[in-house]
Amino acid sequence: MNDKSITTLKGTGVSVPGNDIDTDRIIPARFLKEITFARMGEYPFFDERFTQEGGKKDHPFNAPERQNASFLIANDNFGCGSSREHAPQALFRWGIKVVLAESLAEIFAGNCAMIGLAAVTLSPGDIHEIQKAVDDDSSLELTLDLKTKKVSCGGREYGIEIPESRRKALVEGTWDSTALLLSRLDKARATAEALPYMNQFNSL
Amino acid sequence: MAENTLYNKVWNAHNVGTLPTGQNQILIGLHLVHEVTSPQAFDALRETGLKVAFPDRTFATCDHIIPTASLERPFADSQAEQMMEALEKNTEDFGVPLYDPPTGKQGIVHMVGPELGLTQPGMTVACGDSHTSTHGAFGTLAFGIGTSQVRDVLATGCLTMDELKVRRIEVNGTLADEVTPKDVILYIINRLGVRGGLGYAYEYAGEVFDEMTMEGRMTVCNMSIEGGARIGYVNPDETTYEYIKGREYAPPEDEWEKALAWWKTLPSGEDAVYDDVVVFNAADISPMVTWGITPAQSVAVDENLPRLDEAEGDLKKSYEEAYAHMKLTPGQKAVDLPVQVAFIGSCTNGRISDLRAAARVLKGKKIHPSVRGIVVPGSIPVRIQAMKEGLDRIFEDAGFEWRQAGCSMCLAMNPDKLQGDEISASSSNRNFIGRQGSPTGRTLLMSPAMVAAAAIAGHVQDIREINS
Ligand code: SF4
Numbered sequence: 001m002n003d004k005s006i007t008t009l010k011g012t013g014v015s016v017p018g019n020d021i022d023t024d025r026i027i028p029a030r031f032l033k034e035i036t037f038a039r040m041g042e043y044p045f046f047d048e049r050f051t052q053e054g055g056k057k058d059h060p061f062n063a064p065e066r067q068n069a070s071f072l073i074a075n076d077n078f079g080c081g082s083s084r085e086h087a088p089q090a091l092f093r094w095g096i097k098v099v100l101a102e103s104l105a106e107i108f109a110g111n112c113a114m115i116g117l118a119a120v121t122l123s124p125g126d127i128h129e130i131q132k133a134v135d136d137d138s139s140l141e142l143t144l145d146l147k148t149k150k151v152s153c154g155g156r157e158y159g160i161e162i163p164e165s166r167r168k169a170l171v172e173g174t175w176d177s178t179a180l181l182l183s184r185l186d187k188a189r190a191t192a193e194a195l196p197y198m199n200q201f202n203s204l
Numbered sequence: 205m206a207e208n209t210l211y212n213k214v215w216n217a218h219n220v221g222t223l224p225t226g227q228n229q230i231l232i233g234l235h236l237v238h239e240v241t242s243p244q245a246f247d248a249l250r251e252t253g254l255k256v257a258f259p260d261r262t263f264a265t266c267d268h269i270i271p272t273a274s275l276e277r278p279f280a281d282s283q284a285e286q287m288m289e290a291l292e293k294n295t296e297d298f299g300v301p302l303y304d305p306p307t308g309k310q311g312i313v314h315m316v317g318p319e320l321g322l323t324q325p326g327m328t329v330a331c332g333d334s335h336t337s338t339h340g341a342f343g344t345l346a347f348g349i350g351t352s353q354v355r356d357v358l359a360t361g362c363l364t365m366d367e368l369k370v371r372r373i374e375v376n377g378t379l380a381d382e383v384t385p386k387d388v389i390l391y392i393i394n395r396l397g398v399r400g401g402l403g404y405a406y407e408y409a410g411e412v413f414d415e416m417t418m419e420g421r422m423t424v425c426n427m428s429i430e431g432g433a434r435i436g437y438v439n440p441d442e443t444t445y446e447y448i449k450g451r452e453y454a455p456p457e458d459e460w461e462k463a464l465a466w467w468k469t470l471p472s473g474e475d476a477v478y479d480d481v482v483v484f485n486a487a488d489i490s491p492m493v494t495w496g497i498t499p500a501q502s503v504a505v506d507e508n509l510p511r512l513d514e515a516e517g518d519l520k521k522s523y524e525e526a527y528a529h530m531k532l533t534p535g536q537k538a539v540d541l542p543v544q545v546a547f548i549g550s551c552t553n554g555r556i557s558d559l560r561a562a563a564r565v566l567k568g569k570k571i572h573p574s575v576r577g578i579v580v581p582g583s584i585p586v587r588i589q590a591m592k593e594g595l596d597r598i599f600e601d602a603g604f605e606w607r608q609a610g611c612s613m614c615l616a617m618n619p620d621k622l623q624g625d626e627i628s629a630s631s632s633n634r635n636f637i638g639r640q641g642s643p644t645g646r647t648l649l650m651s652p653a654m655v656a657a658a659a660i661a662g663h664v665q666d667i668r669e670i671n672s
Contacts, residue, residue: 019522020398020498024636028643029615033269033283035243035290037351047643076518077399080432081636082615083334084241085350103402106434107334111350163366165227174225176352178252181360184220184229185257188362191220191231192258197324198233201455201462 004173006116009098009144011070013134013153014060016045021074022081023108027090029082040086041093061094065138073131074101076124079108088112088119098144100151100160102127113166116175118144120160122151130158146171206370207477210439210470211405214345218328220362227364233327234344235357237264237300238313239291240617241332245355246294256298258361263322264295265303267312268617270610272580275305284618298358311583311609314338314551318422319585321451325440325467330357335551335633337428340437341421342444343470345405347435368434369403369479372472374410377486382667384561385420386553386631386651388412390492390502392424393431396482398500401433404479407472408438412486418447419557426552427633430499439471491667493538494635494649496526501635503538505654505666511535529637530646531625539664541648545628546577546604546659547640548652550614553631554582556589558652562631563595565656565670566602572662577604578620580612604659616641629658 031043049059056062072091078101079087088111091099099112099119112119122130133140133154142153144160146167151158169175181188192198206212220229235258242264249255256262269284279285295302303309303316310316314335317323329339329346332354339346353363373392393400406428413421421438428436438444445464448454455463490504501523503509511534515523527534532541548554548562559581571577579599581587587609590596596606613620614632621641622628628640628647635647648664657665 018525019518022498022634022636024615024634024639028638029268029617030641032240033281033287033617035287036247037244047638052643077402077432080398081334081429081634083332083336083348083350085332085352088350103399105432106402107348107350107429111352114350114352114356165223165225165364165366168225169227169364172225174223177364178248178254178356178359180223181229181356181362181364182254184362185360187220188229188231188257188360191218192233192361195217195231195233196463196466197327197455198261201459201466 002173004116004176006118006170007146009070009118010141011097012068012139013071013073013142014066014069015073015131015134016060017075017131019076020080021078023079023084023087024081026079026087027084032084032086037086037089037093040090044090044094068095070095070097071142072096072099073127073134074099075127076102078104080105083107085111088115088117092117100127100130113169113175114177116170118146118170120144120162122158122160126158205367206479209370209407209472209476209478210343210437211345211368211370211407213470214326214328215367217326223364227366230328230363230365232330232357232361232363233261234317234322234329235262236313236317236329236331237262238268238333239266239287240268241351242294242354243287243290244351245358246298248355249298249359254359256300256358259299261361262300262358263303264291264300265310265313265316266291268611268615270608271618272607272610272612272620275608281619305584308584311586312551312554312611314426315554315582315586318342319583321448321454324448325444326470330363334429335426337434337436338422338426338551340425340428340435341418343437343440345435345437348429368405370407371404371480371482372407372409372478374481374483375412375486376410376483377412379412379486379489382491382671383489384651384653385416385423387489387492389424389427390494390499390649391489392484393427393500394492394502395484396431398430398498399432401428401431404433406431406433406436408436413438414441417557418443419555423552427499430633440467491651491654493541493654493664495530495532495538495541497529497635497637499633499635499649501526505538505664508535508537539666541664542627543629543648543658543663544575544626545622546571546575546655547613547628547630547632548655549580549582549612550632551582552633553652554580554586556586558631559586559590559595562652562656563598565653566660567598569602569660571603571659575659575662577659578607578613579604580607581609583609613640615639629655629664631655
């Protein structure tokens with residue numbers, strides 16, 4: 001455990017219903033032209049939140065009572081499509097610390113893990129129940145406990161799924177993997193030397 | 205878990221070891237870099253004083269923001285210019301070769317790797333782009349990654365990863381005339397769904413893939429991600445080796461036999477064990493067209509769009525959402541779908557064979573007066589080859605614009621965009637809402653020949669009726 005360790009997270013929720021919400025919808029490509037992530041928090045779901053003239057549309061991320069939400073509740077295949085890390089960065093910088101979904105696209109889930117955003121899955125029934133509870137009460141507090149693998153809200157507990165290695169990385173604070181991989185660079189070099197295409201195919 | 209598949213062999217050869225979390229440390233043998241997902245990663249290296257660990261396994265090009273009307277510098281779009289300058293500086297500072305337009309080798313990153321012969325069987329490939337799956341056509345494990353992972357690969361040559369399951373997708377028999385690799389993958393995604401591949405690597409096999417060209421295999425592997433599979437691959441064979449031979453980074457002559465000997469050990473064994481096997485029949489596949497907002501929402505071109513009363517529950521909801529965005533009528537004929545813009549290009553279908561197929565349809569014809577069309581070759585070598593063959597003339601005579609190489613209207617980060625709710629016939633890979641640059645824009649995915657046919661008619665056409 002270290003100062004990056006993430007075990008328990010508490011907060012209120014915002015649900016964004018719908019299956020197959022892709023990363024182009026989470027952050028349109030034109031915002032990828034910025035060479036830092038600094039302003040990404042301004043853009044999540046931009047085209048669904050604002051008209052082309054800049055007017056506000058009806059969207060959960062625009063609701064005044066949801067501005068402090070840190071749990072995003074989503075449905076099936078959330079984050080599919082492009083590998084842009086700008087998508088989890090946009091959510092994270094807006095304030096989302098936890099994504100609860102029925103299922104998560106692979107690259108998106110990996111990107112979340114890399115920045116310490118806890119993205120976990122629950123059964124469709126549980127997600128629907130949580131969405132309803134959250135929709136009914138914007139001040140409802142949710143708790144994610146990565147040690148017991150449970151989400152609690154409104155006096156109920158729900159089991160979560162997350163690949164064990166990702167859970168451990170969050171809990172042990174090793175999700176920011178560069179340092180760990182750097183410490184094993186000699187091992188990587190040894191593996192590289194043994195690969196035929198890295199040694200003129202002499203290791204066959 | 206799967207055993208003795210190509211996936212297992214390549215994974216094991218690159219597995220540096222198990223990390224305390226239980227994840228694997230996977231060595232990346234080829235790292236491809238482009239301008240959009242790398243600046244923050246290079247900055248992270250700078251901030252921490254790190255170097256690129258394997259600079260001779262790292263290559264860069266520029267594709268996403270490149271304007272395709274004029275390459276004159278500075279680019280008119282100051283953000284694009286800034287991004288380009290960042291890439292130039294980063295590759296210079298960190299000693300990474302950059303294949304930009306003046307080298308004559310620039311193009312969409314997933315075209316440049318194969319064209320240079322960088323992509324070879326048995327490698328692990330990573331790139332900050334989800335269509336990295338394209339490189340699986342060569343029997344590689346090719347992972348699309350995010351920017352923090354780009355940082356890890358730059359700094360350490362490795363990724364932390366969990367092993368995937370492997371699904372073998374066999375397509376047997378012979379494809380009918382005018383049924384292309386694009387139709388094959390659209391069909392597979394239609395059948396298995398956009399979430400079907402979650403947690404899987406897709407191995408494409410069977411007679412159809414044995415017979416398929418490398419360019420076709422790239423088209424199929426490219427869209428694995430649209431089916432939810434992070435990677436897809438085809439076992440390497442003579443077609444693969446033939447394609448690689450003689451390319452700039454191919455094993456030189458004195459290493460060739462040794463390379464071949466290794467490559468031939470890689471394909472999945474007769475005794476391979478899969479987590480899942482799905483078998484399709486080539487005869488069931490027709491030219492396909494999407495009508496909705498996910499790549500699985502497609503029909504054979506001679507069919508009608510689904511009716512709402514054919515669906516219920518979640519499926520019905522997703523149909524309703526798709527129809528609301530697409531402003532199309534449930535049950536209408538696919539060939540009646542209107543088309544206002546025609547886009548030929550992208551890492552799915554921007555190769556020379558794609559341009560030839562489209563040009564064959566367009567030769568001596570004019571596109572409909574209400575259609576605007578652009579052809580964007582996937583790379584400079586493709587552009588040059590096409591011009592040698594006179595394809596540019598065919599496109600221009602038909603009324604298409606002939607452009608420089610890049611991603612262009614596949615994702616509209618450059619000035620090429622749909623306007624308002626324009627509806628495009630596109631040879632690209634994603635029909636997501638807003639994908640082609642207008643929040644209300646609409647996209648119909650199809651093969652390049654079908655895009656050409658739709659451009660002529662001003663609506664979707666059955667290519668079998670045109671080319672027969
Ligand atoms: S052509 Fe399209 S899908 Fe391919 S890399 Fe470019 S933007 Fe991505």
